[in-house]
Amino acid sequence: MSAARSFSTGARHYRRTRPVPTGPPPRSNRRTWIAVLGIGAAILASVTALSVGSFVLSTFGSVPPQSSAGGIPNAPPGVFFVEASAVIVNATSTPAAGQCAASNLGTPTSPTLLTNGVTTGLCMSHQVGGFAAADTMYTLEISWTSAAANATMFKLQVSIDVTPSANDLSLTSYVNTSATISTSESAVYALDMTESGDTSVTGFSTLVTQL
Numbered sequence: 738m739s740a741a742r743s744f745s746t747g748a749r750h751y752r753r754t755r756p757v758p759t760g761p762p763p764r765s766n767r768r769t770w771i772a773v774l775g776i777g778a779a780i781l782a783s784v785t786a787l788s789v790g791s792f793v794l795s796t797f798g799s800v801p802p803q804s805s806a807g808g809i810p811n812a813p814p815g816v817f818f819v820e821a822s823a824v825i826v827n828a829t830s831t832p833a834a835g836q837c838a839a840s841n842l843g844t845p846t847s848p849t850l851l852t853n854g855v856t857t858g859l860c861m862s863h864q865v866g867g868f869a870a871a872d873t874m875y876t877l878e879i880s881w882t883s884a885a886a887n888a889t890m891f892k893l894q895v896s897i898d899v900t901p902s903a904n905d906l907s908l909t910s911y912v913n914t915s916a917t918i919s920t921s922e923s924a925v926y927a928l929d930m931t932e933s934g935d936t937s938v939t940g941f942s943t944l945v946t947q948l
Contacts, residue, residue: 831876897941
């Protein structure tokens with residue numbers, strides 16, 4: 738829209754020029770923005786209050802998708818999402834070839850114990866003989882640092898969407914941090930995609946709750 742407009746009165750024509758504003762917006766606009774920001778802050782405060790002690794992670798892509806982050810808002814203290822990636826199973830991978838012959842996701846009465854300075858492999862899928870070398874597995878890694886609660890149970894709810902969608906999975910796991918976390922300890926959740934017949938990962942979500 739032009740900054741100038743014309744109007745007619747009788748046979749004469751007048752042109753009124755509207756100067757381009759250079760100062761701050763009118764007070765009414767500022768009040769509107771202040772109100773909007775106030776509402777946004779209130780909503781964020783409500784979300785934070787509802788999600789204390791938990792956080793959600795997600796990414797999308799095809800094999801091998803990669804994602805990393807140093808930390809997630811509203812995470813329990815000292816808990817971090819490290820990465821999600823596709824890995825070839827081998828003798829030194831986590832889990833390694835031959836591991837995951839049985840599920841080790843833990844239960845509320847018998848959580849999987851984490852170890853300071855160690856990365857523990859957790860089996861989202863398992864098979865007789867464990868994961869085979871050269872299989873492709875999809876892993877999600879979560880780390881607990883020295884700022885995390887010692888000797889404390891955490892509940893992890895993990896969902897992974899794959900192709901074909903009939904193989905989508907959703908599971909709940911329980912882990913317990915060690916008595917003293919002097920450095921850090923990690924849990925790597927692994928799905929053997931080759932054994933499961935999955936061709937890609939289309940998304941995942943992980944909810945971590947300190948109990």
